[in-house]
C-alpha cells in the first residue's frame with residue numbers, strides 16, 4: 001500500500017511534498033520519489049529508503065517547479081529495487097509523470113495489449129508502467145495540438161476499462177495540469193485538498209487526509225470510484241464522474257493500514273478502531289475471560305485496545321513499549337526482515353504485567369510473526385495468562401489489491417484452525433472479531449459506500465481472479481523468497497501450568 005501525493009499551485013511545491021510524503025511514511029518504507037515540473041522540464045529524484053534518507057537538501061534544491069507528484073513505496077509488483085521506485089515518466093505525449101497506489105491484476109493482458117496494439121515495451125515489472133503507457137497511448141491518438149479536458153477524460157476512461165485491479169493515481173501532464181484518477185471500484189483511498197495563498201489556490205491530492213492537517217490545507221473531497229479530477233494551469237477544476245462514494249473500499253485500510261488521524265470516506269480511522277474494540281468485548285465476556293488489564297500491541301492496536309478496556313471496565317495500560325526508531329514490521333518485504341523488526345521494536349514493562357492476566361489487543365494476526373513474539377515476551381515478563389485479541393477476523397485469503405499478503409501459504413489463518421493458532425502463538429486464548437460484526441460496522445447502509453472484505457471472505461469485487469493469483473505466485477517465485485507459515489510440527493508445546 002503505497003502513499004501518493006500531487007501538488008499544483010502558484011508557488012514551489014517541493015517543501016509541501018516532503019512534509020506530505022513524510023506524513024504517509026507508514027504506507028511504504030521501501031523507496032521514495034518525487035517528480036516536479038518547472039514549466040520546461042521534469043526534475044526527478046527517487047531511491048531506496050525512507051523520505052528522510054532519500055531527500056537531502058542537495059536533492060530538494062534541484063526539484064524546482066510549481067507542480068509535483070510524490071510516492072512512498074510498499075512493493076507489491078516486481079522487485080524491491082531502486083529501478084522500480086516511483087514516479088515513472090515518459091516523454092510522449094507532452095511529457096507525463098505518474099505515481100500510483102494499488103495493484104494491477106491483469107498484468108499479462110495489459111502487457112500484451114501494450115505490445116500488440118500500442119507497440120510499447122515497458123522498461124520494468126512495476127505495474128505503474130502499464131497504467132501510464134495505456135493512458136499515454138490512448139492520449140497520443142487525440143489531436144495533440146488541440147487537446148481538451150474531454151480528450152484527457154476519454155483516455156482515462158479507456159485506461160479504466162483496460163486496466164483491472166486497484167489503483168489511485170496522480171499524473172503531471174506537462175504544460176497542461178495535474179490529473180488524478182482511480183479504478184472503477186475506488187478500492188484505494190485518494191483525497192483532494194486546497195490551500196488559498198495571495199497568489200491563488202494550491203490544489204493537492206494525497207492518499208490520506210492527515211497530509212492536509214500538517215500543511216494547513218482544507219479537505220475538499222474524496223476521489224471516488226472511477227472518478228477523474230483534472231486541475232488545469234488556470235487552476236480550474238474539471239470532473240469526470242461526480243460520485244465520491246466507493247463501491248468496494250479496502251476495509252483493511254480502516255483496520256490497519258491508514259493512519260488513525262485520517263478521515264476516509266467520512267470515517268475517522270481512530271473512531272472505527274475504538275468501535276472494533278468495543279464490539280469484540282462481547283466475545284471476550286462470552287468466553288468467560290476476566291483479564292486484570294488490557295494492553296495494546298503498538299502502534300496499530302491502541303485504539304481497539306482502549307475500546308475493549310472501556311467496554312469491559314478493565315484498566316488499560318501501555319505495557320509494551322515501542323522503539324520509535326523502528327518502522328512497521330508487516331510491510332517489510334521478507335520474513336527474516338519482519339522478524340528482525342518485531343524483535344527490535346517491542347519491549348514489555350515487567351512491573352505492569354508480572355502476575356497479571358493480560359488481554360493483549362492487536363489490529364490483526366496475518367502471518368503470526370508479531371503475536372507469537374508478543375505472547376512470549378509477556379510470559380517472560382511474568383504475565384500469568386495471556387489472551388490475544390484480534391480486532392480483525394481471521395485473514396484467510398490473499399490480497400491482490402495492494403497489500404502484500406499475496407499468497408495463502410503465508411497467511412496463518414488460511415492454514416490453521418483458531419485452536420492451532422492459539423497453540424502456535426502460545427496464548428491461553430485467541431479471540432478474533434466475527435466477520436459478521438465487521439461487516440455490520442462497515443455496512444453499506446451506514447452511508448459510506450461498499451467495502452472490500454476479500455481477505456476475510458475470498459470474494460473479490462473485481463470478479464474471477466484465479467489467473468492473477470497464479471501470476472502473482474510465479475512472480476513471487478522469480479523475484480523473492482516465498483514465505484510460508486511455520487509447520488504445525490515446528491510449534492512449541494502449549495504451556496500447561498500458570
Ligand SMILES: O=P(O)(O)OC[C@H]1O[C@H](OP(=O)(O)OP(=O)(O)O)[C@H](O)[C@@H]1O
Pocket residue numbers: 256297298299300301327328329330331362363364365366367368369370371
Ligand atoms: O501477524 P503479523 O504477520 O505479524 O502481522 C500483523 C502485525 O503487523 C502489523 O504491525 P506493524 O508492525 O506492521 O505496524 P504498526 O506499528 O502500525 O502496528 C499489525 O499491526 C500487526 O501488529
Ligand SMILES: NC(=O)CC[C@H](N)C(=O)O
Pocket residue numbers: 001002003073074075076077078084086100101102103104126127128402403
Ligand atoms: N502498495 C502499492 O501501492 C504498490 C504499488 C506498485 N504495485 C508497486 O509495487 O510499486
Ligand SMILES: [Mg+2]
Pocket residue numbers: 297298299300301362363370
Ligand atoms: Mg502492529
